[in-house]
Amino acid sequence: MMGTIEALINLMMADQVAIPLLDPILNILYGIPLLGYLLAFILWKPIFAGLVCPGFATLGVILMLFPWIERKLVARMQWRVGPREILPQFGGIIQLLADSLRFLFQEVIVHRDAKQPYFVQFPVLSFIPALLPLLFIPAGVIVAVKSAYGVQIILALVCLFPFFILGLGWASNSRFAYIGTVREAFMYFAYEIPFIIAVLAMIVLYGTSDPVAIAGMSVPGIILNPLAALTFFIAAAMATSRLPFEIAEADQELAAGPHVEYSGILFGLIYVMCYEKMYILSGLMTILFLGGGSGPEIAILGDLSGVVYFMIKTVIVMTLLAALRGVYPRYRLDQGLKIGWSSMLIMGTLALVISLAEVLIL
């Protein structure tokens, strides 16, 4: 028994997140019996990736902060202030806390016409495709599950998302939700193929689909194949329903599309789901095109240096996606489809050709 635990501890100690800055403190803490084990467990690289960064804790912080960043940014673009009075010293940074608590304490209405169990299940279930890809996204050298097919798995899981949106739109059983769901389905087909082709182009280019290996490449993908990066970015905007492709949720046309009937914490879950998706796609973009966690090494942070670079890049991509809201009006459904099936498909294919050419010539 003791032997097993010891072996386990040794296993964890062998693969700890190295942080030179904190080493003196950590060394003391490792000495304390129970706390030491816990610390070793948390700082074990796969667990750290899953629980802290880029996993659960970071996701939580992102979900609490990013909508605020978006609202603040768009407000600035619109000559406004945005959320402020709740904590004026820090520009109302805890606004989302108030909103989410309010959703938590609000009544959840399941209307009579709803498809009863599914109406409640889908918003909760949709966390599966949101959380699972995080296991495969490496922040620097820290990754929960190392896999040679990491990129494909992330892609497959991300592509599950629309099904949950379709599900909750269907379960709502309302006309606006129904139209929104149909639009979501149409858009899904429109961006899916160029999106996959763009990723494929990068896999061909790198010759590997291991996210850690891709992130460790010396030249970032955006320089090697800018067209693929552009295709990916537009597809990400479509997938996360950002303007100008906010077609399925179109507030002024469909009220709120698939989630028009949701209230209380169920709506809270759906509200943050969009940001989860954005986070994952931005993370994927960072790995594929922006060199993942690479950057000038900060020695004192050790392994966390990669994490910091990864997060900075991801948040920048997310901010770019969010900024679209302040710039563009909304396309019509048929125009969105046309862009997906013509321009983007052509762009994706060209990106693939570029990748093939680079691989063959260089």
Next chain:
Amino acid sequence: MMKEEETRNINIVNSEPLSPLKKWSAKWSLWPCHFVTSCCGVELAHAYGCGYDGERLGSLAMGISRQANTIIVEGTITRKMARPLRVVWEQMPDPKFVNVIGACGERGGIFWNSYHITHPHRIVPVDFFVPGCPVTPEALLRGIRALQDKIEGDDRSTISFRTVDLSGAGGKKNRVPESPKIIAPTPLVKPDIPSGVRWEEGEQIVEMLKKVLGELVISITVTDKDRIAIKTTPENIREVAARLSAEMKIDHVKSVNVIDVPHERKFIIEYTAGSYEKELMPVLFTIFADLRSGKDEISFPSLADIWMSADYTERELQDFFGVKFEGNPGREGNFLLAPDTPKFPLRRSFKLEEERYVLEDDKPFAPVIDPPTEFDIPLPPGLEEEVGAAGEYLLLVGPHHTGSGHLRWIMRLKGDTLSEVIPDPGYVHRSMEKLAENRLYIQNIPLFERLCIVDPFNVNLGYVRTIEKALKIDVPERATYIRTLMAELSRIDAFTYDAGIFSLFMGHSTGFMYLWAIREMLLEMITAMTGSRCSPSFIIPGGIRRDISDEVLNLVEKLPTAVQGRLRKFEDIFVNNPVLISRVKGVGVLSREDAIKAGIVGPFLRASGVEYDIRKIEPYEAYGDLDWEVIGADDGDCLVRFLVRLEEMQESLNIVKQCVEKLKSMERGGVMSEAILGEYSEAKDDIRGSFYRVFGNLVLPRGEWSTVTEAARGTLFFSILSDGDSNVPYRVRTISPSWYNLRGIIEASRGEKMADFWAVYGSFGYFPPEADR
């Protein structure tokens, strides 16, 4: 409404466990749902626009009732709107809060004795009332703060009623002053009384008419310059209309009117028609016929198949008077009014509540209105079956919908294509025409101004011009320039509003905010001139209330430059946006013929290739002396409709510049016509103090007086029928540009994609309070 509801929501946030967290989160996350009920909605938009930014308080204007927790009731709740109010409130999850803004939401405000309004606090529990008509954005946000404090537990009721003992004041009856109204009991009502103005071309037109119409008419009278009244009979009116349409090229109807004359047991049915042929443009033909009343079924032949523009107006009058227009394509049931509104409220036998000047029998001075008890608004009978049989489906948009405004659009959709949109207006019908019959001429100025508080001066001007026309008074030159200046500012005001809503409909909130920044400057300027943001009632018969100082003129002079700067930024981000162009170009096309047929007016008609601008055709005020051009285009699609108005705004800025220059070079003072002031001529610089003495007993000469004014969104028709004895109008008919344009929206969106409906709707700048009157 149950008693328990009033405290339920506040009890929820106070309930344990975690009550402090519940309070804190509810306080900082008051999301109002998008439920615009009346004109105060404009100020609500300002409160959440870039000038005041309600989002600072954590209050995000969220569209959907399910996800919001606050209703801000903006002003009037009509009997029709009361129903969705209750439904929306019940849709929202607990805890939820209600703020009522505007005077109409409290005791009815200026519409207190209207037959179509009700009191919101009888329908939903109200947490806070914010007074004002309309409220300022500051007051609105203060209301939100007060609500926050209430959630925290600090209920600061700022108003407490004081009871005054009147018993010692020597009998209640003595204190009741005489009603200022004089109403003749059996007046002579005639729409075709010649005013005696000489008009030579009129004689020729009358000759032509006689030739065309022959025996069909009883008489043809020239009532005024550019006004011809044709009297005929109900049997002949269709033939008259058909001949006028075919041979005189009279192609649209400006107004349909019914005048109830109970003491002669008749209705006068009146069609005011006009032509968009160049030489006939300024002339209005009033075709009318007497219809015997007294029978149970009163019917009159409809002209809607000859002039499509008469269609909706006929349906409206059907609700008002119970006169059935035989052959009108309208469906069964009410068009404009709520199902439980009193029947035929515009008949003279339907009396409104009279004002009481002191307490009588200890009753408060406000009528008690019973709220509706049923809360759904029925669809036209048979529609659902018809739609189902055609393989289509129905989508009901509004009145609680982010993209609906204050009315309901019943959409018939086949896939993603609109086969038809059926409007369901009347949610803001505040019965101005009926109210006007019960108020002094001068009291009607602020009343009609509430037609459209984003275009206040033009509406004001339209009504006042009608009175001036009847009294044949000239306005001093300085006053005409100030009026022109204001009318143009008001035009910019309405354009920025409509374009803001348009960009919001296109999903572009930044464009909306940029325009709101322009609007803030504009409203500041209007406040500096008149003292009120959007309801100044500044233009009065014979001139304006008071002169404008040079300091204010200096301010206004800077306005065009300031607006231009911000407008350029708006153009960069919105107008030149490729996404926008692809959304609106070639969408919702109305050709010249279709546009005329549908009866659309103003810049939207000019965008379809009809150069009809009343400011040029019969120049009023100072428009004749200024240097400006009519903007027109031929394409008639959404983009062009929008661009024409954008160009017109530039032209308006140009006119503003010219007016300011001219005003500065003029001598100050003398802004009221001496003719109307009479013995109170000392008030010619400033009417304050002499207002009631000058205007209290205003009586218009007998006859019907009608004017058309080019308001921001197009032709504004006012017609006042005076019996010559009473100091209240016998009948006021007003048709606003948005009402004309309603048909245009329906026609232009037919066959388009569903999402394009909002491009069409936005491009028409439809303002429901203006349309519903």
